[in-house]
Amino acid sequence: MADPPKQRARLSSISPRSLAVIGAGPAGLMAAERLAAEGHAVTVYDAMPSPARKFLMAGRGGLNLTHSEPLDRFLARYSGADGRVEQAIRAFPPEALRAWAEDLGQPTFIGSSGRVFPMAMKASPLLRAWLQRLEGASVVLALRHRWQGWTSDGHLLFETPAGRVTRSCEAAVLALGGGSWPRLGSDGRWVPILEASGVDIAALTPSNVGVRLSWSDLFADKFEGHPLKRIAMTVGAVTRRGEAVVTRGGLEGGIVYALSAAIRQMLDAQDEAKVTVDLRPDLDEAELGKRLERPRGSQSLSTFLRKTAGLAPVAVGLLRESGKPPADPHDLARRIKALPLHVHGVMPIDRAISSAGGVRFTEIDGRYMLRSRPGTFICGEMLDWDAPTGGYLLQASFATGAAAASGVCSWLAEDAKPN
Numbered sequence: 001m002a003d004p005p006k007q008r009a010r011l012s013s014i015s016p017r018s019l020a021v022i023g024a025g026p027a028g029l030m031a032a033e034r035l036a037a038e039g040h041a042v043t044v045y046d047a048m049p050s051p052a053r054k055f056l057m058a059g060r061g062g063l064n065l066t067h068s069e070p071l072d073r074f075l076a077r078y079s080g081a082d083g084r085v086e087q088a089i090r091a092f093p094p095e096a097l098r099a100w101a102e103d104l105g106q107p108t109f110i111g112s113s114g115r116v117f118p119m120a121m122k123a124s125p126l127l128r129a130w131l132q133r134l135e136g137a138s139v140v141l142a143l144r145h146r147w148q149g150w151t152s153d154g155h156l157l158f159e160t161p162a163g164r165v166t167r168s169c170e171a172a173v174l175a176l177g178g179g180s181w182p183r184l185g186s187d188g189r190w191v192p193i194l195e196a197s198g199v200d201i202a203a204l205t206p207s208n209v210g211v212r213l214s215w216s217d218l219f220a221d222k223f224e225g226h227p228l229k230r231i232a233m234t235v236g237a238v239t240r241r242g243e244a245v246v247t248r249g250g251l252e253g254g255i256v257y258a259l260s261a262a263i264r265q266m267l268d269a270q271d272e273a274k275v276t277v278d279l280r281p282d283l284d285e286a287e288l289g290k291r292l293e294r295p296r297g298s299q300s301l302s303t304f305l306r307k308t309a310g311l312a313p314v315a316v317g318l319l320r321e322s323g324k325p326p327a328d329p330h331d332l333a334r335r336i337k338a339l340p341l342h343v344h345g346v347m348p349i350d351r352a353i354s355s356a357g358g359v360r361f362t363e364i365d366g367r368y369m370l371r372s373r374p375g376t377f378i379c380g381e382m383l384d385w386d387a388p389t390g391g392y393l394l395q396a397s398f399a400t401g402a403a404a405a406s407g408v409c410s411w412l413a414e415d416a417k418p419n
């Protein structure tokens with residue numbers, strides 16, 4: 001393992017300052033690490049009894065840290081950030097994140113889809129090593145401290161089990177997360193606090209979220225939790241290939257998340273969004289039709305479609321959900337290749353992987369500092385950017401955390417200059 005940050009050469013020549021980071025998720029902890037490496041006295045506050053709960057949850061099904069695709073393609077995944085997240089990622093790109101993880105004793109590997117995971121798959125070993133590093137750099141973790149804003153004389157105000165306390169610092173980084181999965185800590189309760197300070201915030205809305213469909217009881221009872229593998233889904237002009245999972249009230253999973261922004265937009269304008277599913281995207285319609293011309297004999301439709309078209313029972317169930325399957329083989333092929341689904345909503349924000357919206361980029365300067373509140377910096381998912389799943393959310397959270405820390409250092413350095 002490399003030297004802990006405390007022992008690394010300090011990059012700036014400013015004297016140590018007392019700094020606050022609020023929010024112990026990936027963005028806040030990265031900011032804290034960078035600031036401590038500069039020799040500052042850093043306290044990280046978090047409302048929860050333990051740090052980085054969402055990060056740990058993200059590791060449950062395999063922690064997708066980042067993605068290995070070429071940087072230009074990677075950067076094109078972000079929307080709403082006006083090039084600012086892209087800048088932060090260029091300064092702390094996926095290779096730097098992988099090297100950082102390796103430095104913490106957690107080497108990574110590239111999965112078949114190009115996604116990057118730690119070898120251990122889970123987030124807990126990485127977080128353990130990270131917290132140890134931060135402790136070695138004298139970063140103080142103050143848990144059960146819910147930030148509530150500022151006092152009239154500019155001190156930070158926290159609600160703690162012992163009552164309200166105030167803390168002073170020379171600069172503060174806010175890394176309070178978005179609004180999804182609020183029980184993990186990031187509940188968006190910071191929105192009215194910042195709005196009351198005059199900060200313009202785009203409403204937090206669910207992103208990377210499942211969609212609502214009205215299944216028959218028969219289908220939901222039989223197939224809830226079943227994956228629809230290797231399908232393609234189209235919304236308007238956008239098609240994605242991958243996997244979706246049937247839920248009691250709709251669909252979740254990678255391709256659904258990838259299309260959720262387009263679906264949400266459609267639902268803003270109309271009551272329903274039409275989604276088309278191709279259950280055999282790797283077979284063209286004519287070839288599929290030819291296969292379906294084979295005599296069915298005494299086989300059930302399900303067995304016939306499994307043998308001739310390679311459809312799993314859940315796919316046949318889905319086919320049946322859209323009405324009686326056509327008897328003509330070519331009509332049936334057409335239906336299998338373009339199965340219409342009528343989405344009537346997206347799941348609520350507390351079931352979303354991430355949220356879109358947040359502090360608008362017009363509110364912060366090039367150093368990630370609030371224009372209206374010098375000395376307060378913003379990073380992570382609480383900023384107004386959006387991205388699909390695939391490692392893009394964590395990469396941007398880490399990278400903007402690092403960018404905000406650089407911003408703090410340049411602001412302190414300017415402040416230290418003689419007039």
Ligand SMILES: Cc1cc2nc3c(=O)[nH]c(=O)nc-3n(C[C@H](O)[C@H](O)[C@H](O)COP(=O)(O)OP(=O)(O)OC[C@H]3O[C@@H](n4cnc5c(N)ncnc54)[C@H](O)[C@@H]3O)c2cc1C
Pocket residue numbers: 022023024025026027028045046047048051052053054055057058059062063064065066145146147148175176177178180181184185186187188189190352353354379380381382389390391392393394395397
């Ligand atoms: C189930 C799930 C799986 C995911 N999987 C992946 C994945 O594999 N790959 C990926 O890239 N992304 C994934 N994500 C998204 C990713 O976890 C988030 O984008 C990322 O954690 C955001 O980091 P952050 O530091 O900005 O905010 P958060 O991780 O949300 O951290 C914010 C912190 O601020 C604290 N806080 C909030 N308000 C206050 C307050 N008022 N006072 C004090 N503290 C406060 C919270 O307690 C929290 O600890 C997943 C998300 C979920 C829900």
